[in-house]
Amino acid sequence: MEKLDLRVQSSLAKSIGTMVSIAGALTVTLYKGPALVSMSSSSNLHNELRSPQKNWIIGGLVLAAGSFFLSLLYIVQTSIIREYPEELMATFICCVFVTIQSTVVALIAERNPNSWRLKPDTELIAIGCSAFFAVALRSLAHTWACHKKGPVYVSMYKPLGIVFAIIMGVTLLGDTLYLGSVVGATIVAFGFYSVIWGQSEEEKMIDDKDIDSLKSSSPKAPLLQTKSIFCRN
Template sequence: MAGNLVPFLLMVIVQLGSAGMNIISKLAMDTGMNPFIHVAYRQLFATVSIAPFAYFLERKTRPKLTFSIIFQIFLCSIFGVSVTQITYFVGLKNSTPTIACALSNITPAVTFIFAVPFGLEKLGFKTKAGQAKLWGTTFCVGGALLLSVYHGHIVGIAQSSIHWRYAENAGGKDGVSNHVNFILGPFLLIMSAVSWAIWFIIQARLSEKYNAPYSSSALMCLMASFQCVIVGFCFDHDMSAWALTPMIRATSTIYSGIVCTALAFCLMTWCIGAKGPLYVSVFSPLLLVIVAILSWALLQEKLYIGTLVGSVLIVMGLYGVLWGKNKEMEKDDDNKEIVHFGEEDELKPTK
């Protein structure tokens, strides 16, 4: 019981932390904070946070760095951090936290699409697992498109009785924010999922050669810090824009870097080791539920029919892909056991 409770609680904490990031980051950008500057600060704080873990936990086991590994980490920093987070936060600024979390759930489906040509995944049309992944991907993509192009009527939910004065002052009178663009926002969020999926492909290759997750993450965040600072200055030359005032800006960037990068990575790494990657992935829709509730309660966000139906399709598709992947992993484990027992029989001396 205790062995199952600890990973469960840790993953709930990770999702709660990410939900808080979406809310306060949205508020920070609604005050006029440039999302490029927000991402740059996040990488700086994340690098400082995760570097001690890399030094103390992996100083004796860290593999030797080669040019090939450094180049792969550089690619990971571009796709996994810089492009992913810039498009996500610009998309978040131009949409709502609920839409941003919903579209982030298409990542497993997009990863599956990219993994097939690289030989990291099999289609397997004739198996139930293959069909589940195919239909799950279709549902995810369909839900993302529906959420992006169709809004429909507002769902009749009673207005929250919670009045957060700061959020009311930062937001617009007709919803969560005055900075909502239902075309640009979802498009950038989908591009963020695509970039994140590319990172999964590169990271899978990197992990085979450089099995030091804290060190590679610290280097990745360090490289991304330089990239994001340069991009931030290209888009905003005014030094006053880099000021972390009002306080919500400093809170948002420090919180995002420490809680949602350094701490979240450590907790997820532990849970992956204890329960496997599939267990961690299953908690992704929980973030959507938490953010939807918090956005309704704190930001007075309105929920549209298109957002609701699209989110449901994405979650159904996500679980379809995860179920299919789980079945394939179980089958591979069974095949390995059969091969192992077969080898033992061959090694037995004959009479």
């Protein structure tokens, strides 16, 4: 697991980078600023998606709780995968339990039987793509990355997803690009780089310690002794 030691430069860089990334994500969410690139087609979509302020507050609290439990999941997943290094089996078990929980919640939330009918159209394709890419493939990639790099490395890509969401929203959906989004995305990028740099420095320190321990533990025969053995042979 991760060790926090602010006296070490790499650990300090990871701590500062994490706080900077959180600040960047909050900047994107809370600060809008003037519009830099305005798309006329996005106004109708924003009017359709507009909801009361109460729903936005509840949604923000639910997303914050989801991020907290997702961080706990990464920590538990890393502990399990180091004891049982089988990424495919761990991903399969996780997907099975996610399916069971989602089914129970969906049956409680949606009681109209007509909503459960699947038709061979775009909705079925969207469900299949979500099941393969958003659940199975993503869970497998997260499990493998937790096994190789640890939970902090995987969690740091979540704020970076905001940057990609902004870019794809502007280019594909025609969203308006605001100054707050650009500033927040830049802050997130700097924080992400700081954490990745600290992670790489810690890995170098661990590798150097392993090399030093191997050198100190390897038996060293005297030069005259090895030379005499060579002459006898």
